[in-house]
Structure formats: C-alpha cells, structure tokens
Amino acid sequence: MELIELMQSQWTCRYYKTDPVSDDVLERVLDAARWAPQGGNRQPVRFVVVRDAEKKRQMKEWYLNPWNAYVAAARQGGIHIGSETEVKIPKMLSDADYFANHMDEVPVWLVVCAELAEIHPTDLDLGRPPVVYGASIYPAVQNVLLKARDEGLGTALTTLLCHYEPQVKAMLNIPDGIATCAVVTVGWPTKAFPKRLNRNPLSTMTFNESYGTPLYS
Numbered sequence: 001m002e003l004i005e006l007m008q009s010q011w012t013c014r015y016y017k018t019d020p021v022s023d024d025v026l027e028r029v030l031d032a033a034r035w036a037p038q039g040g041n042r043q044p045v046r047f048v049v050v051r052d053a054e055k056k057r058q059m060k061e062w063y064l065n066p067w068n069a070y071v072a073a074a075r076q077g078g079i080h081i082g083s084e085t086e087v088k089i090p091k092m093l094s095d096a097d098y099f100a101n102h103m104d105e106v107p108v109w110l111v112v113c114a115e116l117a118e119i120h121p122t123d124l125d126l127g128r129p130p131v132v133y134g135a136s137i138y139p140a141v142q143n144v145l146l147k148a149r150d151e152g153l154g155t156a157l158t159t160l161l162c163h164y165e166p167q168v169k170a171m172l173n174i175p176d177g178i179a180t181c182a183v184v185t186v187g188w189p190t191k192a193f194p195k196r197l198n199r200n201p202l203s204t205m206t207f208n209e210s211y212g213t214p215l216y217s
C-alpha cells in the first residue's frame with residue numbers, strides 16, 4: 001500500500017477483536033518508533049506494554065472519570081469537537097463511548113512515556129503553554145500508528161489517562177523524571193479501515209509567505 005493511503009486510512013479504531021497480538025508483530029510495530037526524529041537525537045521515548053487484564057481494567061476505570069465528564073460536556077456543546085466538515089459527531093461520540101467502556105478488552109496497551117531530562121524544550125520562556133516537549137515524543141507515536149496500520153492492526157491514540165499519571169506510574173513502577181504522554185491501544189479491528197479520513201482541506205492549513213494568505217484555493 002502507498003504511504004499516503006496508509007496515512008489516509010489510519011483512523012482511531014474503536015472496535016477490536018479480542019484475538020491476541022503476537023510478540024513478533026508487536027515487536028515490528030514498536031521497532032518503527034526508533035526511527036522517529038527527536039531533538040538532539042536524545043531518544044527520550046519509552047513504552048510500557050501492558051497486556052495484564054487487571055491492570056487494563058484498573059486503568060479503564062481511571063480513564064472513564066475524565067471521559068464521562070468530557071462526553072457529557074461535548075454532548076451539551078460545551079466542548080468543541082470535529083472538523084469544519086464533520087457531520088457525524090453523535091456517531092463519533094457514541095463510538096468513542098463504546099471504546100471507553102470496553103478498552104480493557106483490547107489486547108495490548110502501550111503506555112507511552114518520556115524521559116523529561118532528555119528533552120530540550122525551546123519554548124519555555126514565551127508565556128504560553130509549552131508545546132515543544134511533545135515534538136520529541138509524538139513523531140515516535142505516529143510511527144507506531146502507521147506501522148500498526150501497515151500490519152492491519154487498529155490503534156487508538158488517547159491522552160485522557162494522563163490525568164491519572166501518579167496512579168499509573170505507581171502501578172507500572174515508572175520512576176521519577178518520567179512523564180506519561182499517551183496510551184495507544186493495539187488490536188485487530190472488527191471493521192474495515194476507512195478509505196479516507198475526514199479532514200479539512202489543505203487550503204485551511206497552508207499559507208503563502210504570510211499567515212492567512214492563501215497558498216491553495
């Protein structure tokens with residue numbers, strides 16, 4: 001499959017079979033993470049692979065607290081979700097709600113972590129929330145998502161469990177100095193991948209020389 005087709009069909013998988021993911025395929029998926037760029041080539045990303053049913057159940061319980069608050073606010077219109085062209089928001093929310101309530105049944109969870117001392121953020125003194133920390137982390141996660149798609153595996157990149165970082169760190173023996181950055185669920189999807197994701201047109205995100213000046217119509 002062409003790289004662009006992988007990208008265009010790499011959706012957030014909400015429905016999974018309970019069939020196991022073999023060690024071999026998981027190793028290939030995780031190995032893709034190594035090739036991502038990170039500042040200074042300092043390689044701060046770590047993954048804790050969790051397959052244990054009780055740990056997943058506990059993490060799902062934690063996840064459901066912020067999720068239930070989020071979905072309630074989104075249904076009342078209090079949180080903006082979806083793109084300009086999105087027409088399926090109720091379906092999106094019900095799929096994500098199903099996922100939240102069954103995510104412990106997904107065979108593999110990747111708890112994505114980062115060694116903070118190995119990241120050199122260049123935007124700490126700007127008086128706004130820093131975003132450069134993530135620039136050394138999420139390219140590796142994207143590599144994992146794409147390689148999983150290439151293997152026919154479904155994934156969901158989630159961040160709500162970061163609210164429970166102290167509890168997750170205690171449960172998984174994650175030491176001080178390491179942040180939790182995401183959970184990626186990995187398993188075999190029950191549904192076919194979409195042909196193409198719903199995204200805004202290129203013209204909405206690209207500018208010519210000056211922010212706001214259209215590059216493409």
Ligand SMILES: Cc1cc2nc3c(=O)[nH]c(=O)nc-3n(C[C@H](O)[C@H](O)[C@H](O)COP(=O)(O)O)c2cc1C
Nearest residue numbers: 010011012013096099156157158159160161197198
């Ligand atoms: C930074 C980030 C955080 C996300 N966190 C969650 C999450 O906590 N729970 C969830 O169900 N989906 C989460 N998602 C998935 C998005 O909801 C999803 O990518 C978006 O709705 C587009 O859907 P698609 O990937 O299927 O096209 C997250 C995605 C990103 C990039």
